Amino acid sequence: MKGVVLSGGTGSRLRPITHTGPKQLVPVANKPVLEYAIEDLKEAGITEIGVILGNKGRDEIQELFGDGSEYGVDITYIVQGNPLGLAHAAGCAKDFVGDDDFVMYLGDNILKSGVTELVKSFETGNYGAGIALQEVDDPQAFGIADVDNEGNVTELIEKPDEPPTNLALIGMYVFSPAVFDAIDELEPSWRGELEITDAIQDLLEDGYEIDSHIVTGWWKDTGKPQDILEANRLVLEDTELNTAGVVEDGAQTDGCIELADSSVIEDGAVVRGPVSIAENTTIKSGAYVGPYTSIGANSTLEDIHIENSVVIGDSEITTNGRIVDSLLGRNANVGSADELLPEGRRLVVGENSQLKL
Amino acid sequence: MRIITHTCPACGTVVAANQLEDSRVMKCPGLGCQEVVRFEDLPEDAREHFLENRDRYQI
Numbered sequence: 357m358k359g360v361v362l363s364g365g366t367g368s369r370l371r372p373i374t375h376t377g378p379k380q381l382v383p384v385a386n387k388p389v390l391e392y393a394i395e396d397l398k399e400a401g402i403t404e405i406g407v408i409l410g411n412k413g414r415d416e417i418q419e420l421f422g423d424g425s426e427y428g429v430d431i432t433y434i435v436q437g438n439p440l441g442l443a444h445a446a447g448c449a450k451d452f453v454g455d456d457d458f459v460m461y462l463g464d465n466i467l468k469s470g471v472t473e474l475v476k477s478f479e480t481g482n483y484g485a486g487i488a489l490q491e492v493d494d495p496q497a498f499g500i501a502d503v504d505n506e507g508n509v510t511e512l513i514e515k516p517d518e519p520p521t522n523l524a525l526i527g528m529y530v531f532s533p534a535v536f537d538a539i540d541e542l543e544p545s546w547r548g549e550l551e552i553t554d555a556i557q558d559l560l561e562d563g564y565e566i567d568s569h570i571v572t573g574w575w576k577d578t579g580k581p582q583d584i585l586e587a588n589r590l591v592l593e594d595t596e597l598n599t600a601g602v603v604e605d606g607a608q609t610d611g612c613i614e615l616a617d618s619s620v621i622e623d624g625a626v627v628r629g630p631v632s633i634a635e636n637t638t639i640k641s642g643a644y645v646g647p648y649t650s651i652g653a654n655s656t657l658e659d660i661h662i663e664n665s666v667v668i669g670d671s672e673i674t675t676n677g678r679i680v681d682s683l684l685g686r687n688a689n690v691g692s693a694d695e696l697l698p699e700g701r702r703l704v705v706g707e708n709s710q711l712k713l
Numbered sequence: 714m715r716i717i718t719h720t721c722p723a724c725g726t727v728v729a730a731n732q733l734e735d736s737r738v739m740k741c742p743g744l745g746c747q748e749v750v751r752f753e754d755l756p757e758d759a760r761e762h763f764l765e766n767r768d769r770y771q772i
Contacts, residue, residue: 406727409742418744432725434718435742437732438771447716448729542714544769550714 357475357530358456359397360449363390363417363463364410364439369580371708373668373685378413380463381420382584383668385591386614386634386650388420389578390463394427396470402459403429406452408436408445441549446531447539455533460552462527466587468573468594471528477569478530484564485535485556488528490571498524499553501568509566512553523568525553526575534564581683581710588666589648592630601633611647625657634669642676652686660690714769717759723748730755730763731770 367374373382380390390407397405405424409417414435424431436448446460457478459471471488478486487509489501495516502511502520513519529552538558545551560566576587592612601615604623611629615621619633624641627633632650639645640658649662652669659676667673668686675692684690685706693702701713717730726743733739733752741748752760763770 414742415744432727433743434727434729435732436729437735438729440731440770444714444716444729447714448718448727450716451718451720452727540715544714 357400357402357479358453358458359402359405359461360408360434360446360453360458361390361393361397361405361461361463362408362442362445364408364412364436364445365464366410366412366439367579370584372706373581373683374412375706375708376686377416378410379579381413381416382578383650383652383666384466384578384584384587385595386632386652389466389587390417390421391427392466393461393463394421394424394429394431396467396472397459397461398427398429399470400459400472400475402475404432404456405429406432406434406449407463408434408448410436410439439549441545442552443539443542443550443555446535446552446555447550450536453533453536457530457532460529460531462577464578465527465575466578466591467526467528467571467575468590469571474528474569474571475530478567481565481567483530483567484532484559484562486530486567486569487556488526488569488571489523490526490575491522492524493522495519495522495524500524503568507568509556509560509568511560512557514553523570526571527577528571529556530567532564534559534562538562584666584683585648585664585681588650589664592632592648592650595630597630597632607639616653628663659692714766715762717755717763719750719754721746721748721750730759734763734767734770 363380367379370379381388499514500519501509501523538555542550578587597612597614599615600617601619603621606623607621608626613629614632616635618635619637621639625639625643627645634653637655642659643657644661646663648664651667655671658674660673661678665682667684670687673690718727720727721741724743724746738751741750
């Protein structure tokens with residue numbers, strides 16, 4: 357079994373954060389989203405991994421993961437270039453996959469339960485593919501699978517008006533090499549992409565059985581800023597957090613706090629977990645870091661009250677205001693305008709930024 | 714749709730034909746690899762197929 361992780365796309369819904377990097381490297385609980393995919397595959401016993409690269413962030417992704425040896429896996433990079441659809445991405449991995457089965461994992465997705473059970477379920481039979489499904493409240497908004505009593509998929513329907521089930525495809529798949537023949541036969545859809553659901557439908561019509569695996573834990577597509585905050589909350593709630601850094605006397609801490617060993621919570625600061633604080637970061641006197649917040653490396657916080665937010669890193673935040681439900685990009689600095697005249701906020705804001713003042 | 718790729722002989726990075734055809738001649742996108750990869754590295758039948766169906770490999 358091999359793994360294919362999709363890391364293309366423009367990340368347009370995450371601008372301006374993605375103006376300077378790929379969406380798959382946006383951190384959740386101080387770890388790039390893509391790293392969760394690599395770890396999930398490794399946990400499932402999959403160590404040969406193809407990472408599909410688009411036109412954006414190729415070098416950054418390769419710099420981070422290298423040949424995979426630091427993560428205990430062997431990574432081959434596959435340059436798809438133009439985003440011609442999930443089936444095109446899978447097709448680009450044909451030579452890498454060879455005659456093996458493979459897991460296809462969307463690199464901007466995180467799921468609580470990993471892919472081990474999906475793989476196990478697939479391996480119990482002679483399936484053409486296996487798909488991960490999750491029950492949703494609004495099936496009209498998703499690609500929906502109909503399944504028989506044995507859990508075999510009988511039909512896939514994209515955003516049905518009258519959904520036969522509430523089982524949505526969540527973007528995790530296992531394929532046999534038969535999928536490559538199905539992809540060879542595909543025609544681009546109305547939106548000009550090769551659709552993976554069409555390939556699965558073709559496998560069904562060619563007589564292959566398609567396994568389904570219902571994912572019960574949370575699953576998150578991290579395509580938008582709100583999704584990053586939500587994923588950050590879910591991961592922080594579920595992760596065992598280790599306080600290795602220095603908590604000075606006089607600092608108030610409560611709940612689970614991940615504090616890197618080179619970081620400090622100073623006297624007079626208040627931190628209420630779950631919180632993750634990465635390397636070389638200082639929480640100074642007067643700062644309050646509230647639940648569901650991740651502070652990236654090389655940052656300094658002073659006087660600020662911040663909660664349910666993600667600070668990616670290399671930031672200095674020294675105003676005495678309150679920041680909630682926010683995503684701050686790398687090197688974003690927030691200072692105080694208290695002493696400045698004329699009174700008012702000073703902003704240098706990038707394209708596609710969203711502020712609520 | 715036939716999906717055509719080329720594997721860099723130096724580092725093993727796989728490059729889709731649409732990417733090769735965009736650049737014709739390019740430094741391998743594998744980080745640190747100095748190999749030059751070309752659209753002409755593809756087999757002749759693959760190149761012909763790609764060029765005859767070029768529109769389908771664009772957005």
